[in-house]
Amino acid sequence: MNQKEDFSELQKLLQLKKLETPGQAYFDRFVDAFHQYQRQEILREEPWYMKVVEVVMEPWIAGVPRLATVATAAACLVAGIAFFLSPIGSNMAPLADGKVAHAKGIIVAANSTEDSLQIQPELIETAAGGEGTQLRPLYVNGHGAVAYDSRLAF
Amino acid sequence: MSADVTKVLDLENGPTDEELVAQTVKGDLASYDELIRRFQSRLYGVIYHLTSNHEDTNDMLMEVFDKAYRSLPTFRGQSSFYTWIYRIAINRTFNFLEKRKRRQGAMSLNEIDEDGLPKFDLPDPVHRNNPVKSSMLNELQNKLNESMLSLSKEHRTVVTLYDIQGLAHAEIGKIMGTTEGTVRSRLHYAHKQLQKSLGIYLRR
Numbered sequence: 001m002n003q004k005e006d007f008s009e010l011q012k013l014l015q016l017k018k019l020e021t022p023g024q025a026y027f028d029r030f031v032d033a034f035h036q037y038q039r040q041e042i043l044r045e046e047p048w049y050m051k052v053v054e055v056v057m058e059p060w061i062a063g064v065p066r067l068a069t070v071a072t073a074a075a076c077l078v079a080g081i082a083f084f085l086s087p088i089g090s091n092m093a094p095l096a097d098g099k100v101a102h103a104k105g106i107i108v109a110a111n112s113t114e115d116s117l118q119i120q121p122e123l124i125e126t127a128a129g130g131e132g133t134q135l136r137p138l139y140v141n142g143h144g145a146v147a148y149d150s151r152l153a154f
Numbered sequence: 155m156s157a158d159v160t161k162v163l164d165l166e167n168g169p170t171d172e173e174l175v176a177q178t179v180k181g182d183l184a185s186y187d188e189l190i191r192r193f194q195s196r197l198y199g200v201i202y203h204l205t206s207n208h209e210d211t212n213d214m215l216m217e218v219f220d221k222a223y224r225s226l227p228t229f230r231g232q233s234s235f236y237t238w239i240y241r242i243a244i245n246r247t248f249n250f251l252e253k254r255k256r257r258q259g260a261m262s263l264n265e266i267d268e269d270g271l272p273k274f275d276l277p278d279p280v281h282r283n284n285p286v287k288s289s290m291l292n293e294l295q296n297k298l299n300e301s302m303l304s305l306s307k308e309h310r311t312v313v314t315l316y317d318i319q320g321l322a323h324a325e326i327g328k329i330m331g332t333t334e335g336t337v338r339s340r341l342h343y344a345h346k347q348l349q350k351s352l353g354i355y356l357r358r
Contacts, residue, residue: 007345009356014317014348016295017203017302021195030194030215031187037216038223 171235203314204247218243240329301351309344
C-alpha cells in the first residue's frame with residue numbers, strides 16, 4: 001500500500017471527529033444563549049484600565065514574565081501616572097436622570113435593569129454634544145440595542 | 155463546504171451573507187441572528203477540533219460572534235464574510251490556546267486523567283447497546299484527539315479545515331493568510347505525523 005492510500009485511510013479515521021458535536025438542540029438554542037451572553041457582557045464590561053492591567057499581568061499569573069512584558073508594564077505605568085496627573089477639563093455632561101456622562105466615555109445613556117438595557121437616544125445626544133450624533137448599535141439583544149457614538153470612545 | 159457552495163445555498167435560501175452583513179450594519183439585528191445560524195455549526199467544529207473541549211468551545215464561539223459583531227463596521231468586503239469570520243475564529247482560538255499552554259501548569263486535577271493527559275469531551279457513544287464497540291470507539295477517539303493535540307496549532311488547523319470540514323486548499327490559504335503551497339506542505343507533514351501516531355489503527 002502506498003503513501004497516498006495510507007493517507008486516505010487516515011482521512012477516513014479523521015471522519016470520526018465529525019461525531020464530536022453537541023447536537024442540534026444546542027444549535028437551536030445558540031442564538032438565544034448568545035443574546036444572553038451579550039447582555040451579561042455589557043453589564044459587566046470592565047473599565048479600560050482594568051483591561052490594560054489584565055493584559056500586563058497575564059504573564060505573571062502564568063508565571064513567565066518576559067523582558068518585553070516588563071518594558072510594556074513600565075511604559076503603561078508611566079503613561080498611567082501622566083494621565084492621572086494631567087489637569088481634568090470640564091468634560092462631564094449631566095444627564096436628565098441624574099447620571100453623568102463622561103465626554104471621553106463610551107456608553108453614556110442606557111437604563112439598565114437586571115433583565116434589559118433600554119436605550120435613551122436623547123440622553124446620548126446630550127452627552128455627545130448635540131444633534132447629528134450618529135449612533136451605532138453595540139450589541140444584539142431581545143429588547144433592543146444599546147447604542148454608542150464611536151467619536152466618544154477613547 | 156466551499157465558499158462557492160455557500161453562495162449558491164444563500165441564493166436559494168434568501169439573502170447572501172454580504173447582504174445580511176449590510177443589513178446588520180444598518181441596524182437590522184435579525185440579520186445578524188441569521189448569520190449566526192448559518193455559521194454556528196461550522197465555527198463550532200473549527201474551534202472544537204482545535205481545543206478538544208466543548209466548554210471552551212462554547213465560550214470561544216460566543217466571543218467570536220461578539221467580536222465579529224463589534225467589528226462589522228470595519229468589514230470592507232475585501233474577502234468574503236465567510237473567510238473573515240473564520241479568520242476571527244482561528245485567531246482568537248490561537249490566542250486562547252497560547253494562554254492555555256502557559257497556564258497548563260495550573261490545570262486542576264479533575265481536568266487530568268490517570269495518565270496525566272487532559273480529559274477529552276467525547277460524544278455519547280453511538281453503540282450504547284454494545285459496550286465493547288462503545289469502549290473501542292471511545293479509545294479510538296481519545297487516541298485521535300491526543301494525536302491531534304500533539305500537532306502544532308497550524309497543522310491542527312489545516313487538518314481540521316481540510317480533512318474534517320472539507321475546505322479546499324485555496325480557501326484554507328485565504329483563511330490562514332498563507333499560500334496554497336504552504337497549506338499543502340503543512341497538510342502533508344500533519345498527515346505523516348498523524349499516521350505515525352495512529353498507525354496501529356490504520357488498515358495496512
